[in-house]
Amino acid sequence: MFCFDQSSNHAAMARDALIVTNMNLNPAGSQPVLRDGWFLDGETRKVQKVQDNNGVPKGIMAILKERNIWPEGRFVLQCKDRCISTSCCAKTLLANQPDFLAQTSVIEETVKRGGHTVSFYPKFHCETNFIERYWGVLHVRGATTPSPTSAFRSLLS
């Protein structure tokens, strides 16, 4: 098991992660090339290419239409102020699809790919991190060591 604190570095996503942030409504343009997605068609889980056969990103509209969840009428890429539901705009609708919701950080993917489990310590509760106990012991020893070396003292500062 690998345990990590809630450092923002530990939440970094892979380049091809299923994230809608930089996706466009329409094909091509400046948008990332993402890994395959998936969706449920009844009971069947279908893999969905999010690029066309030439490797060009399809865009959110095509992805949602292939999933048969593109609403009729006008649908904006993203709400101007803040989103009001899980289907108010194209980005929010796609971001709330199971494959996009299941996207995890690159560190979690890497650990799990190696056959291990991963856990993240609760945010703002460093006391739950076992390494803090070792630091605590180190501080006590530093305070009670008659003549600690400068290297040891620098660890405590």
Ligand SMILES: [Zn+2]
């Ligand atoms: Zn919205």
